[in-house]
Amino acid sequence: MNNDELDLSDLARSRTSIRSRFNEIAHQNVNSNRSANLDSDKYLSDLLKVLKIKSVVVGIGGAGNNTVSRMQDMGSNFIETLNINTDAHDLYYSNANQKLLIGKETCNGLGSGNDPSIGTIAAEEDVHRLSQALNADVVFLTFGLGGGTGTGAAPIVAREAKKNNATVVSFCSVPFTSEGIERSLRAKKGLAELLKYSDTLIPVPNDNLLRFNQKLPILTGFKIMDEVLIRSINEIINLINNCGLINIDYADVRKVIQKKGQYPSGLIGITESLGDEADLIKKARLALHNPLLEPDTKKVDNCIVSVSGDHQLSLSQIDKIISTISSEIPEDASLKFGTSINPMLGSKIRIMALGRGPISPYVQAAIDGTEFPHSNFSQF
Numbered sequence: 109m110n111n112d113e114l115d116l117s118d119l120a121r122s123r124t125s126i127r128s129r130f131n132e133i134a135h136q137n138v139n140s141n142r143s144a145n146l147d148s149d150k151y152l153s154d155l156l157k158v159l160k161i162k163s164v165v166v167g168i169g170g171a172g173n174n175t176v177s178r179m180q181d182m183g184s185n186f187i188e189t190l191n192i193n194t195d196a197h198d199l200y201y202s203n204a205n206q207k208l209l210i211g212k213e214t215c216n217g218l219g220s221g222n223d224p225s226i227g228t229i230a231a232e233e234d235v236h237r238l239s240q241a242l243n244a245d246v247v248f249l250t251f252g253l254g255g256g257t258g259t260g261a262a263p264i265v266a267r268e269a270k271k272n273n274a275t276v277v278s279f280c281s282v283p284f285t286s287e288g289i290e291r292s293l294r295a296k297k298g299l300a301e302l303l304k305y306s307d308t309l310i311p312v313p314n315d316n317l318l319r320f321n322q323k324l325p326i327l328t329g330f331k332i333m334d335e336v337l338i339r340s341i342n343e344i345i346n347l348i349n350n351c352g353l354i355n356i357d358y359a360d361v362r363k364v365i366q367k368k369g370q371y372p373s374g375l376i377g378i379t380e381s382l383g384d385e386a387d388l389i390k391k392a393r394l395a396l397h398n399p400l401l402e403p404d405t406k407k408v409d410n411c412i413v414s415v416s417g418d419h420q421l422s423l424s425q426i427d428k429i430i431s432t433i434s435s436e437i438p439e440d441a442s443l444k445f446g447t448s449i450n451p452m453l454g455s456k457i458r459i460m461a462l463g464r465g466p467i468s469p470y471v472q473a474a475i476d477g478t479e480f481p482h483s484n485f486s487q488f
């Protein structure tokens with residue numbers, strides 16, 4: 109078969125890593141074009157077909173299913189989504205491109221009864237179906253720590269995604285202290301398992317929402333948390349999909365979201381500025397020091413800053429943002445920035461900081477087996 113006849117759809121859909129897909133095409137090119145020193149457009153277009161970065165957002169358990177449903181309802185149609193649950197009722201009423209009821213034998217579609225070990229058994233029961241469904245380069249997991257399904261099944265989902273060579277980015281909420289000590293203990297055990305299989309692991313403590321409003325009703329808190337998780341995932345996916353526009357390519361993004369060292373780490377912050385100098389500095393710092401996560405920014409070793417605005421976005425505004433963030437992270441940290449034009453933002457400027465290095469204090473507590481930190485409601 110020569111290169112013209114190559115059917116790339118199987119390769120594009122395959123669960124091999126980007127590197128293997130690249131090698132496969134490179135190999136075909138060498139075979140069909142031994143003497144060529146230059147690369148043809150045909151070859152480059154074949155490459156583009158198989159190098160498209162596939163992302164899937166996976167919601168696990170009630171909270172995860174809700175987050176993904178809201179993501180779908182907000183019109184993120186181009187994002188592949190998968191909802192996983194032991195609870196047939198929750199799963200039926202959720203909204204995702206694909207759904208997977210796990211643990212039919214163990215749970216009979218009735219949920220895990222708040223037991224993470226049942227969540228784990230349920231996921232193991234369906235491990236082959238899970239593996240088939242997790243066909244992507246980057247797998248985003250979202251769920252609420254503290255119950256049975258998300259807490260127990262998410263580490264198995266992450267493990268299977270890693271076996272398929274995916275980069276695993278996990279976002280999970282940490283239960284409100286008011287939800288009780290048992291939930292907090294379950295959450296810590298779940299985190300300890302999840303950190304083995306995640307590249308980036310970002311727990312977002314529900315308690316930190318209280319720093320904005322101490323009298324927050326719990327349901328409103330969950331809704332706000334859903335928005336935080338959705339925005340974070342959406343912004344990273346936008347970054348991946350728009351790679352190559354200005355200055356940032358997927359290799360840069362991968363460097364930030366892939367695990368370095370023994371433990372998963374990461375920070376993300378998104379803010380919007382009115383555009384004057386003082387506000388740009390304030391919002392750039394706020395994006396980096398995201399008060400919902402309280403990351404140790406002195407540990408950042410690699411950082412991407414993405415700035416979007418309408419056609420009025422100026423070089424000096426971008427420079428103010430980048431120089432502010434650059435002065436807040438270690439001198440030897442690598443910093444890349446990208447910009448995009450988004451007329452929908454009107455006069456606002458959106459700033460996203462995505463960094464590698466800081467280990468969440470909640471992940472650290474799970475590693476050390478110590479108590480979760482208590483939020484101090486200090487204003488940043």
Ligand SMILES: Nc1nc2c(ncn2[C@@H]2O[C@H](COP(=O)(O)OP(=O)(O)OP(=O)(O)O)[C@@H](O)[C@H]2O)c(=O)[nH]1
Nearest residue numbers: 169170171174220222252254255256257258330333
């Ligand atoms: N963001 C968000 N968090 C939620 C929501 N509902 C519950 N949570 C949080 O998620 C944690 C886990 O709850 P669920 O997701 O309902 O639990 P589950 O994973 O389905 O587990 P089981 O129902 O016990 O099998 C709770 O302790 C809450 O802190 C929601 O709608 N949105």
Ligand SMILES: [Mg+2]
Nearest residue numbers: 169170195219
């Ligand atoms: Mg549930």
